[in-house]
Amino acid sequence: MKKTNRQSTLQLSTSQEDYLKEIFLLSERGEPVTTLALAQKIGVKSASVTDMIKKLMELGLVQRKPYQAIYLTEAGNRVALEILRHHRLLETFLAEKLGYRLDEVHGEAEQLEHVISEQFEKAIARMLGHPRRDPHGDPIPTFNLVMPTDTTERTLYSLKKGDRAQITRIMLQDRQSLKHFKTLNLLPGTIITVLDKFEDCMQLSILGQEQKPIKIPLSISEEIMIVPSSLISGKTQ
Amino acid sequence: MKKTNRQSTLQLSTSQEDYLKEIFLLSERGEPVTTLALAQKIGVKSASVTDMIKKLMELGLVQRKPYQAIYLTEAGNRVALEILRHHRLLETFLAEKLGYRLDEVHGEAEQLEHVISEQFEKAIARMLGHPRRDPHGDPIPTFNLVMPTDTTERTLYSLKKGDRAQITRIMLQDRQSLKHFKTLNLLPGTIITVLDKFEDCMQLSILGQEQKPIKIPLSISEEIMIVPSSLISGKTQ
DNA sequence: TTAATAATTTAGATTATTCTAAAAGTTTAA
DNA sequence: TTAAACTTTTAGAATAATCTAAATTATTAA
Numbered sequence A, B: 001m002k003k004t005n006r007q008s009t010l011q012l013s014t015s016q017e018d019y020l021k022e023i024f025l026l027s028e029r030g031e032p033v034t035t036l037a038l039a040q041k042i043g044v045k046s047a048s049v050t051d052m053i054k055k056l057m058e059l060g061l062v063q064r065k066p067y068q069a070i071y072l073t074e075a076g077n078r079v080a081l082e083i084l085r086h087h088r089l090l091e092t093f094l095a096e097k098l099g100y101r102l103d104e105v106h107g108e109a110e111q112l113e114h115v116i117s118e119q120f121e122k123a124i125a126r127m128l129g130h131p132r133r134d135p136h137g138d139p140i141p142t143f144n145l146v147m148p149t150d151t152t153e154r155t156l157y158s159l160k161k162g163d164r165a166q167i168t169r170i171m172l173q174d175r176q177s178l179k180h181f182k183t184l185n186l187l188p189g190t191i192i193t194v195l196d197k198f199e200d201c202m203q204l205s206i207l208g209q210e211q212k213p214i215k216i217p218l219s220i221s222e223e224i225m226i227v228p229s230s231l232i233s234g235k236t237q
Numbered sequence C: 001t002t003a004a005t006a007a008t009t010t011a012g013a014t015t016a017t018t019c020t021a022a023a024a025g026t027t028t029a030a
Numbered sequence D: 001t002t003a004a005a006c007t008t009t010t011a012g013a014a015t016a017a018t019c020t021a022a023a024t025t026a027t028t029a030a
Helices: A014-028 A035-042 A046-058 A074-096 A105-112 A118-127 A175-184 B014-028 B035-042 B046-058 B074-097 B105-112 B118-127 B175-184
Strands: A164-170 A191-197 A201-206 A209-217 A224-228 B164-170 B191-197 B201-206 B209-217 B224-228
Touching: A014 A035, A014 A046, A014 A074, A035 A046, A074 A105, A074 A118, B014 B035, B014 B046, B014 B074, B035 B046, B074 B105, B074 B118
Parallel strands: none
Antiparallel strands: A164 A191, A164 A224, A191 A201, A201 A209, B164 B191, B164 B224, B191 B201, B201 B209
8 A cells, every 4th residue: 555645644545545536526526426436537446446435434534324425524525635735736836837738737746646745735835826726727725725716707608698708717627628728728817708609509709819719519618617707806826 | 556657668666666776776885785785775574675576587677596686687777767867856856946955855755756757857857957966966867867977076084184175965864964964064065174184083164164163073974975176167066 | 116227335356565483595603 | 614693585464455246235217
């Protein structure tokens, strides 16, 4: 069991931390946290999940009754937020300081998140000016493990023809999509206007490059978060 | 088996990489590479070393006959140099960019060295200006895995009364000594003069703080590398 | 409501790394 | 040169994380 490098008293393995993180992320998205869902996210078989959940329950990090939904205890939640903070700070560091592309940050952060010390976390947080979001626009849990929320944020899907907004977050995960969005220039910070909205897609123009409008399937517009233009406060970070 | 993140074809575990690194370091210092020596360095029992050496032999990274000295093959040597390059680049990065103290860099680098990708290695090497030495003054293997050598370097011990020299390398490992040397200001780059040399110790003055001479046991003076003042070329890095 | 389908768990194995205790081999010093 | 001391290996076991295949439980749809 490879041990990791976390502050709190109990030493967890990389694998255990991954399970806790994925339970958190599934819950956060409102998706059911099942044995199968976890197995698919983590890339193991269901039987392995059953075993690991049993272990995490013994450690007081997870709760469930057999065949019932899985959820984190308060302690489990703290660990998940800690790992997520590592992950998102690392992504920010890789993008801003080491010149990684948006589609490259996730994989490397995935490895490093279990290994860095508190000292490393603090040092990069400081170096980056205590960012509130990572390069995807995902919120970074604070040093005291609170997940920041932005009540003004909504989906691109929610906009109507003529609306103007700033992109705050790209919730797509796969590298291909991220590369594509990069080339389109549809990234956190970008300001867009809805030129038209149809049954299956919407047409956008990007501030500063109005000459080439962009078409986005509605399904994807739900994976892009924005703040309406009237509410833009100046700073996205 | 926790897998690491290295360029070459074969995927080694953190543990395997540690064995290869320690074999390299023992050989390099001219110390005998025995089962017991490795066990002590790595912090496992001899029986575990026997097993692991068997595995590394099967992988073609190590050679020996039972009860005989252990040494690296060409392939094993490459892996060791790769890990050592990671380690020393990371130490440099932690010290220069994240404000770590000299005695803090080793532990963190020890964890990270097995996890960072080629891309990460290249990025920090670039950011640091392709340093030739880490904060201890230890040489950093080049990107093509050649260990730089400095033929002008010798031990502090070798100096005579009245000699002047620049410290290039502190070969002590324990955190306590490193802290102590930091407070004495005896660090790579420091220029010293030998005020006197006795049977058991030598007395030094440090350029810029001649008012307080420093006494060093001879045993320790063998762990400090210097270049004589006449040979100082200007750049230590 | 019950049969088919799907999800979950159990049982039994496998792989990697480590351990302890005992056996085997090597070195050393009288 | 041989007995004591030390090093190394072997044998057997433990732990962690995973797997497959079979059994169990839950859900769904007729």
